[in-house]
Amino acid sequence: MPEPYPFFNQGEEMKNAHTYNVYVNDDYVGNKILFSQCEKIEDLSDYLNSKGFYNFQAEAEGDHYHLQMTEQDQGEVVKDELHSYLRLN
Template sequence: MPDLYPYSAEADPIKNEHDSYNVYVNDNYIGNKILFSQKENIQDVSDYLNNKGFYNFQAEVEGDHYRLQMTELDQGELVIDELHSYLGLH
């Protein structure tokens, strides 16, 4: 039987869907960040937070997860509120 799908999606350099990351703050799921253009990248989330005055966090990409760990835990709720606005969740 012939292979009806000779090309895998992984081999196709053209994206059929937008990249999407699950965003977490202190291990709590906040929402998804969808990258709509090739100019966007997941580090834009950290840049946004820096522009809002938040610097005390560690950011890590793990597969399709973007994890922010706050070094000052009392800022977690403020960061979550900012991310809700940034991700369009409000």
């Protein structure tokens, strides 16, 4: 059986990692993996704020993180931004 993340060391970091499924306006965007205890899923909202996006509501529900855009026309732009961010992080 192949390793789920072959490019990661399967040490303590992976044992303690937590994954959230991220949604924007109910559309799945990708996964955010939290590798350390100092990381939190709300950091994703902080990232969007740093990129100039403020008009959204965010809610963590189990292993899902939902972002609902107040201005629907920004939804696609935020999805594109998060696709890139989640691939790199």
